[in-house]
Amino acid sequence: MAEGMKIRATLQGDVADVKALMNHIMETGLRKDANTGKLIPAHFINHVVATLNGKTVLEAQWGAAVAKNPFLGFRVKGAKAGDKIVINAVDNHGEKMSGESAIV
Amino acid sequence: MKRRLTVFLACLFLGASLAASAGPAEDRKALTAHYKQLLPGVKFQDYVLGALALNKDALDQYESIMMFPPFVNDVDDGRKTWEKPFKNGKTFASCFRNGGKKVAGGYPYFDNGVGKVLTFENALNACLRHNDEAELKYGSTELGLLSAYAKSLSDGMKVQVKVEGPAALAAYENGKTHYYSRRGQLNFSCASCHIDNVGKFVRSEQLSPMIGQAAHWPEFRAGTELVTLQGRFRQCQKNVRATPLEFNSEEYNNLEYFLTYMSNGLPMQTPVFRK
Amino acid sequence: MRKKLTLMFALIAGLGVVNLSVAADAAKEPAGRTVAFDKAKGNCIACHAIPNDPKAESPGNIGPPFIMMKERFPDRNKMRTQIWDSTVANPRTSMPPFGKHQILTEQEIDQVVEYIHSL
């Protein structure tokens, strides 16, 4: 998996507004290769886990119809500036990517 | 003056839009008036949004996607190319005034020395050449991403293309002629859609005004597909079933010159999401 | 299987859905309608609405809608001429010259005239 998860986490009151962008092809398995005419195998992030200071706040399962270079936004109450958000993702090939950011 | 303007406008509507007597400033004035009449609700600075300025639902999506665009990592690749030292230790920033910040709005310009229009991509390749590096291929992803990042350093700068002297004017007129010439099996000119039918729909596509069109290239269609301005010329011309010209051909550079001049005074923003 | 194919094409081109569904109905509709809807042929709905045809989704509005065509063109040949090369009547027209530039065959033009005149 190419490098690249970018996270922006900002505090609004005591709510952390987290936005993440992951670099992934999100291939559906339904498209044909223009040259060979063969189906391009599915290749997509299917699992995402986000933690705040090590505690799981979001667990997501995805199918292949999440858009290419997936965007994920969520909010966590009871956060403070400086708290650490970590997001781990894994795709259907078992390849992993992760990102982290302190809340500002 | 007023009469000349009226005549030019009349020509636009009657079909003989190549009013060669009018200079670039008059052309721009006449077109601005034309759009003001056809798109009365659109503010001048919103022309940079193209068709998005005409559709709230579409603009909401644009804003939602631009908040964290799917192409950020691609533009980051462009940044790496921009920052990577050449063999001699210099970088692209050394070739541009102000390290490349707030400069792109002055491109393309007419270089009297070479007697040709030079685009921003030409300047990037000239930088490589002067530093004994291999040039990048026009139309390539690498050059596209490099220019996407490099132009983003000029975000907010107003487009300020100049047409000075007879040779520059000739290049401008050549670009203008291209813009108004019908081509392809479907027999459309650029003007057929973006001047005559601005704001109307071709199926679900709403036609954008040409003023503002040149201020945001390259763009990422569908959020991830890099398209340069000349790449868009080629797509449009394929759509009307014409044979597109080559990237960086003199005529395309002249067309880019003409088109970008028409965006003078509008703020640059690069790159952007488009459908 | 058909559904699978339709979706597949839709994901490839974003346009396949309509073309396929049009093709699927081809057997029971007038030939002119097929030509009028086909993006690679007439593609009439790119610019003209067909208010009485529910399948003509999200039409363009460059040209006038196809409605009361018999009243507008009592002479069918005039309509055919217009489709064949509308630049004759109006050099500034946005309409492609379907006959002159061989976008459609003469037979396809006849079919389209038949269909549009019926609207």
Added chain:
Amino acid sequence: MMNQLRRTFLRSTGAAGTVAVAIAAGLLRPGQVLAAEWNKVAFDATTTADAMKGLNVAGAAESKDILIKAPDIAENGAVVPVEVTSKIPGTTSIMIFVDKNQNPLIAEFEFSNGAEGFVSTRIKMASTSHVKVVVKAGGKAYTATKEVKVTIGGCGG
């Protein structure tokens, strides 16, 4: 079959909590556990009804407290922004479906430890369709829908 068993096991032992503890204790790495747990049955389903069954949310009740922010007409079916806010107290998960996609289930999001019933994402839509959202709160399932049109491009070609 193994996945199925494993998922059942994980669910029956209090899935998220147990797994989180195991991860925190360094016993498991997230990817390993989670890849095994992926709900293949629901994601492979070809109707929204079957996908909902696979997620144990069949028979979800209509709710006005689920807000779906999605376009009326998608700029591009390849990247349709969708934002869901559940105002139902005790929301623990949000699921998004596109009825007309070959596999309607797009994603499932589970919230814990202060995460609000809110998610923002971008999805692919093959054609004009209802976007259906199911929310689980207090062990019950609720639903809302919004139609999003995916239109046909304009020029020749």
